[in-house]
Amino acid sequence: MSRLKEQEMDAYIASHQQEILEELTSFCAQPSISAQATGIQEMHTIVTAALERRGFSVETISTPTNSPVIIATAPGASRKSVLFYNHYDVQPPEPFEEWITPPFEPSIRDGRIYARGVMDDKGHIICRLAAVDALRAVYGELPCTVKFIIEGEEETNSPNLAGVIHDHTEQLKSDLCLWEFGDVDTSGVSMQYLGFRGILYVELSAQTAELDAHSGIWGTLLPNAAWRLTWALSLLKDQTGKVLIPGFYDQVVPPSQTDLELLAKLPMIPDSDVQQLGAQNFVQPFRNALDQYQAAVMSPSCTICGLNAGYQGDGPKTIIPARARAKLDFRLVPDQTPEEIAHKLRRHLDENGFSDIQMSILGSENPSRTPTDHPLVQMVVAAAADVYGQPQRVLPMSGGSGPAHLFTEMLQIPIVTVGVGHPDSRIHAPNENIHITDLINGIRHTARILARMQAD
Amino acid sequence: MSRLKEQEMDAYIASHQQEILEELTSFCAQPSISAQATGIQEMHTIVTAALERRGFSVETISTPTNSPVIIATAPGASRKSVLFYNHYDVQPPEPFEEWITPPFEPSIRDGRIYARGVMDDKGHIICRLAAVDALRAVYGELPCTVKFIIEGEEETNSPNLAGVIHDHTEQLKSDLCLWEFGDVDTSGVSMQYLGFRGILYVELSAQTAELDAHSGIWGTLLPNAAWRLTWALSLLKDQTGKVLIPGFYDQVVPPSQTDLELLAKLPMIPDSDVQQLGAQNFVQPFRNALDQYQAAVMSPSCTICGLNAGYQGDGPKTIIPARARAKLDFRLVPDQTPEEIAHKLRRHLDENGFSDIQMSILGSENPSRTPTDHPLVQMVVAAAADVYGQPQRVLPMSGGSGPAHLFTEMLQIPIVTVGVGHPDSRIHAPNENIHITDLINGIRHTARILARMQAD
Numbered sequence: 001m002s003r004l005k006e007q008e009m010d011a012y013i014a015s016h017q018q019e020i021l022e023e024l025t026s027f028c029a030q031p032s033i034s035a036q037a038t039g040i041q042e043m044h045t046i047v048t049a050a051l052e053r054r055g056f057s058v059e060t061i062s063t064p065t066n067s068p069v070i071i072a073t074a075p076g077a078s079r080k081s082v083l084f085y086n087h088y089d090v091q092p093p094e095p096f097e098e099w100i101t102p103p104f105e106p107s108i109r110d111g112r113i114y115a116r117g118v119m120d121d122k123g124h125i126i127c128r129l130a131a132v133d134a135l136r137a138v139y140g141e142l143p144c145t146v147k148f149i150i151e152g153e154e155e156t157n158s159p160n161l162a163g164v165i166h167d168h169t170e171q172l173k174s175d176l177c178l179w180e181f182g183d184v185d186t187s188g189v190s191m192q193y194l195g196f197r198g199i200l201y202v203e204l205s206a207q208t209a210e211l212d213a214h215s216g217i218w219g220t221l222l223p224n225a226a227w228r229l230t231w232a233l234s235l236l237k238d239q240t241g242k243v244l245i246p247g248f249y250d251q252v253v254p255p256s257q258t259d260l261e262l263l264a265k266l267p268m269i270p271d272s273d274v275q276q277l278g279a280q281n282f283v284q285p286f287r288n289a290l291d292q293y294q295a296a297v298m299s300p301s302c303t304i305c306g307l308n309a310g311y312q313g314d315g316p317k318t319i320i321p322a323r324a325r326a327k328l329d330f331r332l333v334p335d336q337t338p339e340e341i342a343h344k345l346r347r348h349l350d351e352n353g354f355s356d357i358q359m360s361i362l363g364s365e366n367p368s369r370t371p372t373d374h375p376l377v378q379m380v381v382a383a384a385a386d387v388y389g390q391p392q393r394v395l396p397m398s399g400g401s402g403p404a405h406l407f408t409e410m411l412q413i414p415i416v417t418v419g420v421g422h423p424d425s426r427i428h429a430p431n432e433n434i435h436i437t438d439l440i441n442g443i444r445h446t447a448r449i450l451a452r453m454q455a456d
Numbered sequence: 457m458s459r460l461k462e463q464e465m466d467a468y469i470a471s472h473q474q475e476i477l478e479e480l481t482s483f484c485a486q487p488s489i490s491a492q493a494t495g496i497q498e499m500h501t502i503v504t505a506a507l508e509r510r511g512f513s514v515e516t517i518s519t520p521t522n523s524p525v526i527i528a529t530a531p532g533a534s535r536k537s538v539l540f541y542n543h544y545d546v547q548p549p550e551p552f553e554e555w556i557t558p559p560f561e562p563s564i565r566d567g568r569i570y571a572r573g574v575m576d577d578k579g580h581i582i583c584r585l586a587a588v589d590a591l592r593a594v595y596g597e598l599p600c601t602v603k604f605i606i607e608g609e610e611e612t613n614s615p616n617l618a619g620v621i622h623d624h625t626e627q628l629k630s631d632l633c634l635w636e637f638g639d640v641d642t643s644g645v646s647m648q649y650l651g652f653r654g655i656l657y658v659e660l661s662a663q664t665a666e667l668d669a670h671s672g673i674w675g676t677l678l679p680n681a682a683w684r685l686t687w688a689l690s691l692l693k694d695q696t697g698k699v700l701i702p703g704f705y706d707q708v709v710p711p712s713q714t715d716l717e718l719l720a721k722l723p724m725i726p727d728s729d730v731q732q733l734g735a736q737n738f739v740q741p742f743r744n745a746l747d748q749y750q751a752a753v754m755s756p757s758c759t760i761c762g763l764n765a766g767y768q769g770d771g772p773k774t775i776i777p778a779r780a781r782a783k784l785d786f787r788l789v790p791d792q793t794p795e796e797i798a799h800k801l802r803r804h805l806d807e808n809g810f811s812d813i814q815m816s817i818l819g820s821e822n823p824s825r826t827p828t829d830h831p832l833v834q835m836v837v838a839a840a841a842d843v844y845g846q847p848q849r850v851l852p853m854s855g856g857s858g859p860a861h862l863f864t865e866m867l868q869i870p871i872v873t874v875g876v877g878h879p880d881s882r883i884h885a886p887n888e889n890i891h892i893t894d895l896i897n898g899i900r901h902t903a904r905i906l907a908r909m910q911a912d
Contacts, residue, residue, distance in 0.1 A: 197672065201772040210734020211554075214884050215785050216653065216856030219757035220697065221748070222730060223739045226760035226782075227693065234690035237683065239809070241676065274678060278666020278778065283679045292677065301675035304682035305775050310762035311783060313548060315491035315612050316657040316818040318785050318857075319761050319884055322734065326682075327767060329671050329774050353695070362772040400672035 006386070009134045009447045013440060020130045020443070021113070021436070023050070027122040028106040028115035034089035034153040040067050043088045047125065047150060054132055056148070061168075063160040067152035071168060074132070076142035080453040083147045083174035084128045085407065087154035090117030091428045098430035112433040119434045120427040121180050123420045125150065127439065128178070131446035144453035147174055154180070157363060158403045165406050175453065176376045177407050178446065182419025184438060190388040190445070192381055193417045195397035196404045197297065198332035198367035200341045201305075203360045204232065204349075209322040212310060222320055226309040229324040232354045236328075236345075237302045241283065241295075243330075245348045248300070251335045255298045258372050259396040263293040266393060297397040301331040327362070331401065338364030366405035370414040372396055380416045383448040387441055418445050462842075465590045465903045469896060476586045476895070477569070479506065483544075483578040484562040484571035490545035490609040496523050499544045500608055503581065507604065510588055517624075519616040523608035527624060530588070532598035536909040539603045539630035540584045541863065543610030546573030547884045554886035568889040575890045576883040577636045579876045581606065583895065584634070587902035600909035603630055610636070613657060613819025614859040621862045631909065632832045633863050634902065638875025640894060641849065642729065646840040646901070649854035649873045650833065653753065654788035654823035654861070656797045657761075659816045660688060660805075665778040668766060674776055681780035682765035688810045689782055692801075693758045697739060699786075701804045704756070707791045711754045714828060715852040719749040722849055732880055753853040757787040783818070787857060794820030824861035826870045828852060836872045839904040843897055874901050 013020075027050075032043030044060070047070060051058050056072040063069065067089065093103035093116045101107035103116035113123075128148070135142055149172060151161055165172060184190050208223040237243050255263070266289040274282055286292040305328060310321030330341055342361055349357050370377060372394060384392035404415050420442035426432045469476075483506075488499035500516070503526060507514050512528035519525065523545065549559035549572045557563035559572035569579075584604070591598055605628060607617050621628060640646050664679035693699050711719070722745040730738055742748040761784060766777030786797055798817055805813050826833065828850060840848035860871050876898035882888045 211885050213733050215759040219759045219787050220751045226763050230689045233686045277669050295676040303671040303675045306766035306768050307682050307763045308768040312762050312764040
């Protein structure tokens with residue numbers, strides 16, 4: 001690898017900041033809200049044109065949901081290849097009144113660009129495209145094959161992505177996948193997340209009658225859906241946070257020595273982070289970062305996300321609720337699977353006399369991991385140190401979930417996170433934004449990764 | 457007493473059915489929801505006008521809650537007096553979508569009148585007024601002094617009734633009190649309830665943060681209000697229905713021999729009663745009526761009336777709820793008191809590590825009883841046999857609650873139940889209704905009781 005060429009790329013990127021921001025602005029000005037089926041076709045056209053302008057051969061795979069998936073390829077000098085996974089849809093912009101400038105009128109203030117989707121995920125598409133431009137300008141060609149898979153319904157849980165990957169396995173196979181996002185922490189240190197927790201999202205519901213009944217007349221005679229649900233929920237997790245479903249932890253792979261070493265190197269999550277949410281304390285006192293991160297990302301969780309039964313207005317209403325409902329998510333770690341956990345949950349309810357509790361699965365993703373000692377992961381981490389001027393912080397897992405397992409399982413490739421976000425990017429919220437500095441650094445990092453793919 | 461005059465009253469009532477229904481309809485068309493502070497003043501005006509039209513001297517006692525209490529008196533021939541206790545407020549009508557016709561647009565179908573409040577309690581106010589009209593038409597005067605106390609916040613647990621009774625003890629003292637309701641069973645047999653369970657209505661709430669938080673990032677780090685509440689609730693009652701609060705049953709007076717004999721004479725509550733509510737079975741199999749009624753009316757209960765936390769819309773939303781809330785009622789039997797039970801509940805939560813759970817008392821009533829061998833109780837039971845053509849069934853207690861203890865304790869008068877309800881009246885639920893036949897019989901029974909007060 002040539003440090004000189006990489007510095008030439010940095011100079012090229014810096015001198016083309018204006019064009020990069022203009023292309024990003026044109027992307028963000030087009031609404032593309034998958035949940036509301038708004039602007040999807042138009043955005044697909046814009047992205048396709050941006051790829052074709054750069055000589056990519058572009059294939060559009062239509063879906064029953066009318067959110068086409070784009071697969072694009074451009075050849076490079078080495079036999080190596082990199083796959084970019086991104087999405088061109090965005091979250092709904094509501095509530096509009098909380099935006100300082102309108103969500104689809106990108107605005108630059110104090111070194112940040114504000115727009116719906118500027119971080120999630122259009123800034124990342126532009127980051128990848130600008131890196132391609134810089135490589136070609138400096139090297140005269142791409143150092144490795146570059147592939148894109150860009151879907152238009154990530155924000156509605158990627159219902160067609162698995163099928164598309166399954167049908168295009170050979171075409172998509174690559175040496176390395178850059179995930180749809182990456183970020184720095186509050187102090188500007190670049191972060192690397194090498195895994196995602198899986199998720200099982202269920203709705204549990206009890207129905208004991210058709211009608212709510214008078215609690216005075218029927219209180220001791222009729223079954224009560226809210227009590228049934230409460231008793232069932234109390235069988236799922238104890239006050240220490242331990243999940244009580246038999247076999248829940250059977251498939252959990254304990255953290256490796258390397259995992260523990262990586263976690264121990266992280267700074268502690270400060271109390272101020274929980275206080276910003278209005279909480280007084282963490283759920284339990286943590287002695288150090290290792291404890292915190294073992295709980296936060298290396299362990300599975302069980303969260304009640306919502307409860308609903310009977311009367312919820314002001315004052316008293318004396319009824320026995322006929323129906324009660326809870327929404328729960330289980331975050332899973334390797335090698336737990338949503339199917340396995342759903343099965344164990346159902347059996348646990350049945351064995352405790354709660355076969356009347358209905359269970360609907362509202363979402364599921366497998367967990368996924370990329371090995372920390374993979375040579376390409378080490379290369380990405382080293383490149384980050386060069387771009388950001390200090391060592392990248394590596395987490396063996398992140399707490400969130402996503403379709404990463406489709407890539408690690410079906411394509412068998414390592415996934416790294418590289419990108420333009422920061423902790424106050426406000427994704428899925430009003431005033432979504434990125435720093436221009438983070439955008440430029442994300443492009444420099446991406447370009448270095450592609451450049452270094454030619455080396456071995 | 458004169459059987460002939462009583463038959464004349466029957467004829468008068470039958471021939472005035474249309475006017476009676478019109479007045480009932482006008483009452484029910486006016487929403488008067490105390491829990492939502494809706495239409496209370498308007499309903500107060502309607503009721504006052506109805507009393508003044510009939511020559512009652514009406515006093516309005518205002519309350520800090522803006523639900524005025526009406527005390528009305530009309531003199532009669534004998535020195536005896538009867539007090540009617542009623543209320544002009546109704547339960548909230550929600551859920552609207554389950555009403556076949558709108559709750560405040562009274563509708564007659566198949567011999568029933570449907571409207572929110574038609575049974576509870578506007579049909580009963582009309583029943584008392586129509587009896588007064590019939591007595592005057594036939595006797596030319598009232599046979600005894602007739603008093604009304606009609607409040608506008610019974611459905612929010614009568615927070616001001618005690619004070620009003622305390623301040624008007626001499627004015628309200630009477631020989632007999634007709635309670636706000638009465639009913640027949642599924643086979644049309646008239647029922648007599650000689651006591652009421654007490655009630656403690658509480659809201660338990662947990663707050664663990666100001667903002668809902670992302671369950672992927674924070675699921676294992678932040679406390680979860682919905683889990684705190686679920687665990688706290690699971691400490692209150694087990695699956696057999698046993699309340700787990702230490703000392704909860706300490707003050708319960710066991711049923712007397714007379715109580716048990718009365719209960720054993722009752723027919724079993726049929727499975728069809730629970731099936732009408734859309735429930736499959738009773739909460740447990742009962743061997744006989746004695747078992748059923750010991751559970752239903754002679755034992756205390758603990759009912760979750762509502763649950764609320766986090767996301768309740770369609771589909772998944774992955775959050776940790778910052779707030780969670782449950783509404784509960786405890787039905788109490790002599791000699792339990794709401795103060796005692798509230799104290800024991802609070803202590804139980806505290807002793808189990810749930811001092812963070814906030815407890816608001818939204819209502820409380822003491823239990824109360826009237827002796828079965830009181831001569832006026834015997835007179836009412838005999839009058840029912842004449843009206844309904846078969847012996848009245850006497851229960852030593854009813855499952856419901858009400859401020860009856862204020863009358864039995866402060867005014868020291870016996871209370872009987874006389875009225876227009878039936879088992880499918882759906883009070884507190886959508887499609888509340890009464891049979892026109894039961895309305896007419898309730899009026900006939902009320903008129904006979906007043907007529908027979910002149911006799912001794």
